[in-house]
Amino acid sequence: MVKHVLKRILMMLAGFFVSVLVGLIAVVVIYCALAALPNAPDYFGAMGMTPLVVLLWPPLGMFVYFLTIILTGLQTLIFALIAEFFALRNFIVHMLFGAAAAAAGFFLIWPGAEEDIERWxxxxxxxxAGLVAGLVYWLIAGRGAGFRRPLIQR
Incomplete structure (x- = not known):
């Protein structure tokens, strides 16, 4: 039993760290795609330059990665524990948890964003991007969610 719980905790951590990285990549890809649309705001194009800046100065990339881990860590832990205690294995649930955790992290760094119509x-x-990160988390850790070991091994 203890071995199974430790394995689940390690899977949760690995899933979280990889999904944060994929979520950050998804943010850049989405901004680049939207910057190509006609009449797109100028800052969408500026976000497309982010990977170049991160490649030229890696400490900035590590800062953004760890800041994202800090901003989304608590709500992701809560969602992961809910998924583990109730053995929620549906990918849609994990995607919605990822979207909620990402949006909550955005509200932590930008308080009052819900009142600013340009931030929507x-x-x-x-x-x-949180939806994508939630899907990646499900692929790594969510498919076998549940602290209790199944009675029948498949």
Whole structure:
């Protein structure tokens, strides 16, 4: 039993760290795709330059990665524990948890964003990246969610 719980905790951590990285990549991809649309705001194009800046100065990339881990860590832990205690293995649940955790992290770094109508696009982009991150988390750790070991081994 203890071995199974430790394995689940390690899977949760690995899933979280990889999904944060994939979520950050998804944010950049979404901004680049939206910057190509006609009449797109100028800052969408600026977000497309982010990977170049991160490649030229890796400490900035590590800062953004760890800041994202800090901003989304608590709510992701809560969602992961809910998924583990109730053995929620549906990928849609994990995607919605990822979107909620990403949007909550955005509200932590930008308080009052819900009142600023120009930030709603950013909230949607961050939530969409959270959907992708939630899917990646499900692929790594969510498919076998549940602290209790199944009675029948498949």
């Amino acid at each position: 696009a950013d909230i949607g982009i961050i939530a969409a």
